[in-house]
Amino acid sequence: MSHRARQLRVSALARVEGEGALNVVVGDGGVERTELRIYEPPRFFEALLRGRAHTEPPDITARICGICPVAYQLSACHAIEDACGVTVPEPVEALRRLLYCGEWISSHALHVYLLHAPDFLGHPDAITMAADHRDAVERGLALKKAGNAVLAAVGGRPIHPVNVRVGGFYRAPTRADLAPLTAQLRAALDIALATVRWVAGFDFPDLELDHELLAVHEDDRYAITRGRLVSSGGSDFPVSEFSSHVAEHQVPHSTALHATLDGRRYLTGPLARYTLNHAQLSPLALRAAAEAGLGPSCRNPFRSIVVRAVELVYAVDEALRLLSSYEPPEPSFVEVPARPGVGHGVTEAPRGLLYHRYAIGADGLITAAVIVPPTSQNQAAIEADLHALVSANLALPDEELTPLCERAIRNYDPCISCSAHFLDLTRSRA
């Protein structure tokens, strides 16, 4: 028996957040194993939250991710408010949704233009890409800036906003504070629509995935800040039942935990949201999706860039709608006195759903915390994609297959908890 081992090494899995590597083992019978290996050093957030006050998780958990801190802040707020039996008034909820739209705009613009588009246009990064596509990069930066302007106006600053508290906001911005956003977002809406047209023209490798899809759902609007959970397999349950459906387990090759939905592999994020919730998109976003050739579902992960662009249109459109009817919530927050109990919260982070659960003790301090981030939920699906992709492209030489694998990972905008540095693709053939 001939023994020929091939090893591909890529020094860095770039343009993602998180430290990871990849192992693909190919034997006589085809692909034997695909492992997305996550080396991101553990930071033990769930442990260090124990003994902290019930008011602290929004600020502390924001520090899990510099790219989606609002997702962490609001999942935390919802879980604690749930534990304490408090529901915030609608004007506070609307302001939260506006803030969250800012994060979607900023994060999606970052991913579409600076992290993902270079893959389709053959550049190592957006700065190099600007030599050929300066207008496009400037559009992306302007869009990102508009999202950051929303985050700064409502939250105080784009990264780790300071204005979010359990029960609402420290201070509600006045109408005058937010007035400059309208013109900036109107310009951003044109850019977002142009973005959909731009990315719809890219070439997409063939790949159809069959993962079960899971998303937060609301009947009357595209779910971002709250809702129940629905799946393409027919699951439909409230967030309080999350832990009876979703199980996390540790795998030796990763510092992130893998999750399953009722024992099955599943996917969250833009593809899941679009497929399950497109009926709740605004007319403008739906029209943009149709013009981009998206049907009622999207199951090619390489086309996730188109879905993100459609979600950019939606988030800008929705932010403008919220601004046009904005009245500062009065008061800006409701009191949330601590009471012993357990609470659950879920929101749609830009890259997928984010669940928090807290147990609060009689002294008002956190006794237990569970955080299930999007990328740990998506990890098994990413590995399955790699398996399908490598199996279908075994004839490709290493120097083409390895970048394709990297692109397959980047399709999911993984937040491997913040910055990743290398991909080792080991491909051995017996």
Next chain:
Amino acid sequence: MHPPTLAVWKFTSCDGCQLTLLDCEDELLALAGAVRIARFTEASSAVSPGPYDVSLVEGSITTPEEAERIREVRAQSKVLVVIGACATAGGIQALRNFADVEEFRSIVYASPQHIETLATSTPISAHVAVDYELRGCPIDRGQLLEVLSAFLVGRKPDLPNASVCTECKRRGLTCVMVADGTPCLGPVTHAGCGALCPAYRRGCFGCFGPVDQPNITALTAQLRVCGLSEDAIDRAFRTFNDFRQGVGT
């Protein structure tokens, strides 16, 4: 003349401080013309070998591998700038320094033997010499641009070494501690944010870390007047930065 080279490095962190560089939307392309971004993994798959003229280092040291790697980064960098609370003080994950990391590991992971980590989270300066420090969780975008601009013209960066109180007064804000009785770490916290939290009627929570010679004793007394329990005061001084390190209470 070749433009100077810039490298961006990540250790244990959330990516927020290096993201600040990409958040310079108006300056990014100009900056990329003035320096050559030789290594910035979050933004580019192209990597040029060192040495580098300036390195920006984000994150704290929490694994044996990181303790090795920071030495290599230092050796390849003419100027090393550490950015953010993790890199300058160990960050939020330094809370483990007061706890039993074995217990932490078993709370989060079912099979803790697979998880390699150090018992402490330490700042970069505990391992190698550092040229400049940018405080904050996250850093301030203006301060980052100031450091890079100063480097490009060969001058020292102008970074404030005062407390948040001075920025608060300069903005003409009403003191939240005096007027509202809201606990505020502004008197002992390093300036740089522009008194962001007081502008939102919130007390400073110290994300830029302590000023030189913070008067912890005086502030502790004031926090008691605001109604904080001793435990709550302990938590306030130990979140994103440890205010009592080397100070005593």
